Amino acid sequence: QVQLAESGGGLVQPGGSLRLSCTASESSLDAIGWFRQAPGKEREGVSCIRPGMLLYQSSVKGRFTISRDNGKRTWFLQMNNLKPEDPAVYYCATIMGVPIQGRSCFIVGDYDYWGQGTQVTVSS
Numbered sequence: 423q424v425q426l427a428e429s430g431g432g433l434v435q436p437g438g439s440l441r442l443s444c445t446a447s448e449s450s451l452d453a454i455g456w457f458r459q460a461p462g463k464e465r466e467g468v469s470c471i472r473p474g475m476l477l478y479q480s481s482v483k484g485r486f487t488i489s490r491d492n493g494k495r496t497w498f499l500q501m502n503n504l505k506p507e508d509p510a511v512y513y514c515a516t517i518m519g520v521p522i523q524g525r526s527c528f529i530v531g532d533y534d535y536w537g538q539g540t541q542v543t544v545s546s
Contacts, residue, residue, distance in 0.1 A: 446496070456469045
């Protein structure tokens with residue numbers, strides 16, 4: 423059982439920045455997805471990474487960056503130039519086992535473990 427815990431959400435003005443953290447209960451993970459879900463909308467992929475694949479949703483490309491700390495238990499989503507369309511609950515998730523080669527890492531149903539989510543609000 424892998425446990426994930428997000429933190430770092432909050433209220434920021436348009437154009438501001440936040441850094442979300444996802445701390446895992448183990449350091450062996452090599453696949454993380456960041457997703458978000460706004461009220462009344464489906465959960466969507468924001469950024470995901472696994473060996474051989476790094477994806478960003480087109481609306482966040484150039485503004486968001488996914489990274490990992492040296493200790494390998496914490497993953498980050500640096501979000502810059504936040505826009506009014508970015509507010510949502512942000513989740514991190516991980517896949518156990520070997521993903522299907524070539525399959526997008528944005529597929530929600532492929533993820534086995536999820537964090538509880540952290541709220542991001544963008545408002546002036």
